[in-house]
Amino acid sequence: MCDKAITGPGNGDTPQIRLEPTTQAAREARRFVSKALAELGHADLVEDARLIASELVSNSLIHAPKLPIWVGIWRTGAFLDLEVWDCSPKPPVYLDPDYLAESGRGLHIVKELCSSTGYTIFDCGKVVWAILGFKRSWAPGISWIN
Numbered sequence: 144m145c146d147k148a149i150t151g152p153g154n155g156d157t158p159q160i161r162l163e164p165t166t167q168a169a170r171e172a173r174r175f176v177s178k179a180l181a182e183l184g185h186a187d188l189v190e191d192a193r194l195i196a197s198e199l200v201s202n203s204l205i206h207a208p209k210l211p212i213w214v215g216i217w218r219t220g221a222f223l224d225l226e227v228w229d230c231s232p233k234p235p236v237y238l239d240p241d242y243l244a245e246s247g248r249g250l251h252i253v254k255e256l257c258s259s260t261g262y263t264i265f266d267c268g269k270v271v272w273a274i275l276g277f278k279r280s281w282a283p284g285i286s287w288i289n
């Protein structure tokens with residue numbers, strides 16, 4: 144792991160929070176997401192976004208426990224982009240579903256709750272992102288153009 148702390152996603156306009164890697168981090172991430180989504184006018188996405196943030200920050204705490212974690216969320220076109228940045232350059236891995244296993248569910252939950260998810264690796268860490276589609280009536284779903 145690189146010992147240089149990664150910085151968050153954005154410029155000054157991006158709603159983002161820097162979390163110390165403590166047991167409070169997931170709770171602080173949930174609070175941040177609730178507040179940011181209320182301000183963005185997307186209270187309908189709060190529950191999904193809180194769970195996603197919780198899972199991703201919990202993963203960051205395990206795999207990058209020594210340096211701050213950043214969480215950002217903002218609107219991009221018809222979607223919301225929720226990002227968690229940590230200092231581990233190792234990628235998240237979708238483990239095969241196993242009903243008896245006690246681990247390996249987090250990323251499957253994230254995938255189910257969002258429209259699209261993935262990650263980007265940098266020299267000193269990575270960002271794991273989840274794109275949430277609006278649930279309002281004027282955006283009833285997502286269709287891909289083939």
Ligand SMILES: Nc1ncnc2c1ncn2[C@@H]1O[C@H](COP(=O)(O)OP(=O)(O)O)[C@@H](O)[C@H]1O
Nearest residue numbers: 202203206231233234235236246247248249250
């Ligand atoms: N932020 C992360 N940094 C490095 N590896 C990660 C990160 N998040 C997830 N992983 C990898 O992906 C695997 C699956 O993550 P997840 O589905 O959340 O299950 P679990 O956390 O229970 O192991 C983890 O076991 C780990 O190997």
Ligand SMILES: [Mg+2]
Nearest residue numbers: 198202249250
């Ligand atoms: Mg996990």
